[in-house]
Amino acid sequence: MDINNKVAIVTGGASGLGEATVRAYVDKGASVAIFDLNEERAKTIIAELGEDKVAFFNVNVADEASVKEAIDGVLARFKAIHICNNYAGIGNAIKTLGKNGPFPLADYCHVININLIGTFNVARLAAEQMAKNAPYDEVNARGVIINTASVAAYEGQIGQLAYSASKGGVVGMTLPMARDLASYGIRVNTIVPGLIHTPLFETLPEEAYKSLEASVVNPKRLGRPEEIAHLSVFIAENEYMNGECVRLDGAIRMQPR
Numbered sequence: 342m343d344i345n346n347k348v349a350i351v352t353g354g355a356s357g358l359g360e361a362t363v364r365a366y367v368d369k370g371a372s373v374a375i376f377d378l379n380e381e382r383a384k385t386i387i388a389e390l391g392e393d394k395v396a397f398f399n400v401n402v403a404d405e406a407s408v409k410e411a412i413d414g415v416l417a418r419f420k421a422i423h424i425c426n427n428y429a430g431i432g433n434a435i436k437t438l439g440k441n442g443p444f445p446l447a448d449y450c451h452v453i454n455i456n457l458i459g460t461f462n463v464a465r466l467a468a469e470q471m472a473k474n475a476p477y478d479e480v481n482a483r484g485v486i487i488n489t490a491s492v493a494a495y496e497g498q499i500g501q502l503a504y505s506a507s508k509g510g511v512v513g514m515t516l517p518m519a520r521d522l523a524s525y526g527i528r529v530n531t532i533v534p535g536l537i538h539t540p541l542f543e544t545l546p547e548e549a550y551k552s553l554e555a556s557v558v559n560p561k562r563l564g565r566p567e568e569i570a571h572l573s574v575f576i577a578e579n580e581y582m583n584g585e586c587v588r589l590d591g592a593i594r595m596q597p598r
Contacts, residue, residue: 345370353428355379357539361566376400402459425467434500456507472525483526496595519584535590538563558592
């Protein structure tokens, strides 16, 4: 795919990995719709990148009506959808059984609802519109969906039960979704990040931060949001990348704690 003049949705696009990807797509000539709840930060990004290239939609990814309304807004503004990047997600730190009793079901469901159901909700509704695109190459290509999991999908740590389950679900639906959408010319891939330096890490004590850096095999540092964005661009551009879950983690393998 030539990203120039294409239209991308980026959930969680107002910060972290999503913001870096918004910037990378705009640099490649795309128009981008930010689906997020942080309107203030999104407005700052739009002021920098230009209202002609970036738009904000206040979206709860797990709510069907919210996503449908936003997608209608993208079509009204940019006329099509070619790329859907799902970054929006949350996490918590609760054990299956702890000092306060069993994992509260509502807390578990909240993470699953945002991370897994929210990802599926946006992907399916974006796919509906991608399928209407005219093919842009000789093999019927119409669009690409890029979801986001985590190394916790494979090596969840103590207290990461809900988060790991949600991200494991994203990994698990990658290939069947790619197969489901193949006849429409829509590819589906999943990025599996390791420890990426987002604003959350700024709150950690230096000792804890250094310990996390040391746990990475090579290079001995946290990943950078722009490295995730670079992978998103590669996946979008490379039409033979389909049905894959790609780890970007410096060869880290997470330990139990």
